[in-house]
Amino acid sequence: xxxxxxxxxxxxxxxxxxxxxxxxxxxxxxxxxxxxxxxxxxxxxxxxxxxxxxxxxxxxxxxxxxxxxxxxxxxxxxxxxxxxxxxxxxxxxxxxxxxxxxxxxxxxxxxxxxxxxxxxxxxxxxxxxxxxxxxxxxxxxxxxxxxxxxxxxxxxxxxxxxxxxxxxxxxxxxxxxxxxxxxxxxxxxxxxxxxxxxxxxxxxxxxxxxxxxxxxxxxxxxxxxxxxxxxxxxxxxxxxxxxxxxxxxxxxxxxxxxxxxxxxxxxxxxxxxxxxxxxxxxxxxxxxxxxxxxxxxxxxxxxxxxxxxxxxxxxxxxxxxxxxxxxxxxxxxxxxxxxxxxxxxxxxxxxxxxxxxxxxxxxxxxxxxxxxxxxxxxxxxxxxxxxxxxxxxxxxxxxxxxxxxxxxxxxxxxxxxxxxxxxxxxxxxxxxxxxxxxx
Amino acid sequence: xxxxxxxxxxxxxxxxxxxxxxxxxxxxxxxxxxxxxxxxxxxxxxxxxxxxxxxxxxxxxxxxxxxxxxxxxxxxxxxxxxxxxxxxxxxxxxxxxxxxxxxxxxxxxxxxxxxxxxxxxxxxxxxxxxxxxxxxxxxxxxxxxxxxxxxxxxxxxxxxxxxxxxxxxxxxxxxxxxxxxxxxxxxxxxxxxxxxxxxxxxxxxxxxxxxxxxxxxxxxxxxxxxxxxxxxxxxxxxxxxxxxxxxxxxxxxxxxxxxxxxxxxxxxxxxxxxxxxxxxxxxxxxxxxxxxxxxxxxxxxxxxxxx
Numbered sequence: 001x002x003x004x005x006x007x008x009x010x011x012x013x014x015x016x017x018x019x020x021x022x023x024x025x026x027x028x029x030x031x032x033x034x035x036x037x038x039x040x041x042x043x044x045x046x047x048x049x050x051x052x053x054x055x056x057x058x059x060x061x062x063x064x065x066x067x068x069x070x071x072x073x074x075x076x077x078x079x080x081x082x083x084x085x086x087x088x089x090x091x092x093x094x095x096x097x098x099x100x101x102x103x104x105x106x107x108x109x110x111x112x113x114x115x116x117x118x119x120x121x122x123x124x125x126x127x128x129x130x131x132x133x134x135x136x137x138x139x140x141x142x143x144x145x146x147x148x149x150x151x152x153x154x155x156x157x158x159x160x161x162x163x164x165x166x167x168x169x170x171x172x173x174x175x176x177x178x179x180x181x182x183x184x185x186x187x188x189x190x191x192x193x194x195x196x197x198x199x200x201x202x203x204x205x206x207x208x209x210x211x212x213x214x215x216x217x218x219x220x221x222x223x224x225x226x227x228x229x230x231x232x233x234x235x236x237x238x239x240x241x242x243x244x245x246x247x248x249x250x251x252x253x254x255x256x257x258x259x260x261x262x263x264x265x266x267x268x269x270x271x272x273x274x275x276x277x278x279x280x281x282x283x284x285x286x287x288x289x290x291x292x293x294x295x296x297x298x299x300x301x302x303x304x305x306x307x308x309x310x311x312x313x314x315x316x317x318x319x320x321x322x323x324x325x326x327x328x329x330x331x332x333x334x335x336x337x338x339x340x341x342x343x344x345x346x347x348x349x350x351x352x353x354x355x356x357x358x359x360x361x362x363x364x365x366x367x368x369x370x371x372x373x374x375x376x377x378x379x380x381x382x383x384x385x386x387x388x389x390x391x392x393x394x395x396x397x398x399x400x401x402x403x404x405x406x407x408x409x410x411x412x413x414x415x416x417x418x419x420x421x422x423x424x425x426x427x428x429x430x431x432x433x434x435x436x437x438x439x
Numbered sequence: 440x441x442x443x444x445x446x447x448x449x450x451x452x453x454x455x456x457x458x459x460x461x462x463x464x465x466x467x468x469x470x471x472x473x474x475x476x477x478x479x480x481x482x483x484x485x486x487x488x489x490x491x492x493x494x495x496x497x498x499x500x501x502x503x504x505x506x507x508x509x510x511x512x513x514x515x516x517x518x519x520x521x522x523x524x525x526x527x528x529x530x531x532x533x534x535x536x537x538x539x540x541x542x543x544x545x546x547x548x549x550x551x552x553x554x555x556x557x558x559x560x561x562x563x564x565x566x567x568x569x570x571x572x573x574x575x576x577x578x579x580x581x582x583x584x585x586x587x588x589x590x591x592x593x594x595x596x597x598x599x600x601x602x603x604x605x606x607x608x609x610x611x612x613x614x615x616x617x618x619x620x621x622x623x624x625x626x627x628x629x630x631x632x633x634x635x636x637x638x639x640x641x642x643x644x645x646x647x648x649x650x651x652x653x654x655x656x657x658x659x660x661x662x663x664x665x666x667x668x669x670x671x672x673x674x675x676x677x678x679x680x681x682x683x684x685x686x687x688x689x690x691x692x693x694x695x696x697x698x699x700x701x702x703x704x705x706x707x708x709x710x711x712x713x714x715x716x717x718x719x720x721x722x723x724x725x726x727x728x729x730x731x732x733x734x735x736x737x738x739x740x741x742x743x744x745x746x
Contacts, residue, residue: 204635205635205636206635206636206639208634208635209634209635209636209637209639210451210611210640211551211552211573212551212552212570212571212572212573212574212608212611213551213552213571213572213573214572215634215635217635281555282551282552282555282556323528326528326530326560327528327530327556328548328550328552328556329550329551329552329556330550330551330552330571331550
């Protein structure tokens with residue numbers, strides 16, 4: 001793909017959905033890497049010479065803003081055997097994602113400006129997707145002293161989080177939220193009471209009882225969601241809750257939003273698609289944190305997505321090497337890859353009647369962008385032309401051996417799914433093209 | 440005669456007929472263990488590896504005796520002091536053992552699901568000799584065998600399992616086995632030692648031992664893992680013993696002639712009074728004796744030697 005980003009591109013005849021702006025057949029004209037017009041019959045309106053324009057035929061396809069993922073693990077620096085910024089962003093592009101927010105639980109932890117700059121430099125060199133680093137809340141994510149949040153923000157971090165090592169000390173969390181106000185930066189929490197969850201490796205319930213595995217009760221999440229909402233109310237900080245997985249969390253966030261608390265929330269495709277039943281047979285590919293829970297929880301998450309309690313769909317893309325997952329269940333690490341499977345699993349909610357097509361797109365684009373104040377995630381005139389062209393009808397089988405990610409740890413291998421990403425453009429440049437596209 | 444399964448990873452994956460098949464096979468091996476020459480050539484030329492990642496005397500010795508009485512070659516492998524310390528994974532360890540042409544691997548491991556993980560990864564048959572809190576199938580089988588030997592009809596039998604059910608693989612395997620054969624099972628212990636949704640296993644839950652023992656035919660006491668004190672599961676050993684220890688007075692609440700079982704090793708004076716452990720109600724040593732016959736049956740049936 002030696003095409004220059006300066007050659008105009010016309011995406012012609014597709015069904016364009018830019019949530020809140022347009023939902024219908026239109027062309028998208030891209031010049032100098034930016035969206036310059038969205039509307040009907042742009043070929044007639046452009047001042048460019050027709051033969052100098054690269055035309056992409058998008059008839060019967062959906063033309064969407066490139067997706068925005070608020071929660072990925074790119075593993076670099078420190079765990080390059082699982083994923084690199086290059087391979088992780090290639091996976092993003094293959095999944096239609098053009099903006100990804102990477103969590104700070106690398107080695108070393110992203111708690112300083114230098115590491116943030118390193119991540120951004122690696123991302124620029126790879127050129128597959130925009131990477132927005134998330135900085136640590138506390139030094140080394142140890143939950144004790146605040147990291148240099150001002151420096152992290154200035155270096156390019158878009159939010160702060162201690163991710164899988166959630167801040168247990170409520171006073172430290174209160175101060176972090178207050179301090180973050182100075183930089184208008186959202187504070188993310190992975191809500192888990194580490195005492196309640198200690199030793200647990202799956203949801204606490206009938207399946208954990210039958211398998212003899214130590215469970216993590218839903219209350220381990222609920223307790224911390226409740227604390228964080230109280231602290232957000234106290235401090236006025238912007239709170240973002242990662243990967244909600246329980247009935248209780250969804251209910252509390254709904255109530256908090258009604259009261260006017262500044263809170264946003266995300267849910268992951270695995271949490272609205274699978275239950276704890278997937279763990280049977282000690283399937284380590286179904287091991288993640290928070291764990292897969294029950295149908296009641298799945299229904300609550302879907303309802304939360306439907307009524308807007310949950311703003312965004314995020315993947316929590318968490319690559320792990322094959323040998324790490326081939327261990328005894330308790331020893332295997334938590335996490336699943338998600339970038340290359342999120343779109344069809346989200347589209348399934350449309351098929352099911354939970355979301356409209358436009359609201360599904362919103363959960364992947366404008367809503368997450370708004371949660372972290374990113375300028376991407378739309379096709380507004382003047383923004384960088386990040387575009388996902390997808391076929392909502394094509395059914396295909398998920399084959400992990402074809403993933404761009406370095407890791408293959410998905411519970412969805414062999415699933416027949418509907419909806420395929422055919423092409424991804426980043427700033428008007430094609431960064432992914434499905435092999436059999438536009439047959 | 441053989442089992443349709445390659446492995447025995449738990450009672451959960453067996454049906455009632457298969458359980459009975461194992462028990463009936465054990466009947467004939469019990470007869471062998473009573474002979475002067477306690478050996479048959481059924482597994483001659485086969486290799487059985489005892490792969491024990493957790494310390495165990497009783498179970499390992501029982502499997503070793505069972506294999507030897509079937510004329511198999513037996514290797515005991517305790518990886519705690521070998522390659523595991525060097526970072527080798529369970530699967531790699533097992534594949535190395537398999538490469539030495541082991542026919543059957545008997546696995547004891549601290550992690551639930553270890554036997555299933557291993558069984559998926561090797562061609563050898565795998566017998567679960569206890570995996571974390573998950574299952575200990577041969578213990579449940581020898582318990583059933585002992586009850587049958589005492590001429591008890593399993594269908595409708597009232598059994599109380601008493602103690603730390605949540606952290607007990609013996610409890611899980613026995614609940615599965617007894618309920619599959621039609622027994623009425625109750626679990627008795629403090630709420631902190633009951634796993635989530637335990638009643639969905641088809642058992643009745645009692646927090647009061649006196650109530651739980653009323654009219655039962657069999658009492659299975661579980662070992663209190665003393666190291667769990669300090670994890671807020673119970674207050675003191677003294678109080679635990681007062682609330683959930685089996686005493687001669689309490690034994691009178693059960694049916695006259697009720698049997699008392701314990702998988703061992705026992706904490707005398709904690710969960711069970713010494714006079715009960717050594718008394719006429721106790722079948723604790725019968726359990727140990729029968730363990731060998733039952734394990735012979737399992738080894739025999741999985742080896743396909745009967746085909």
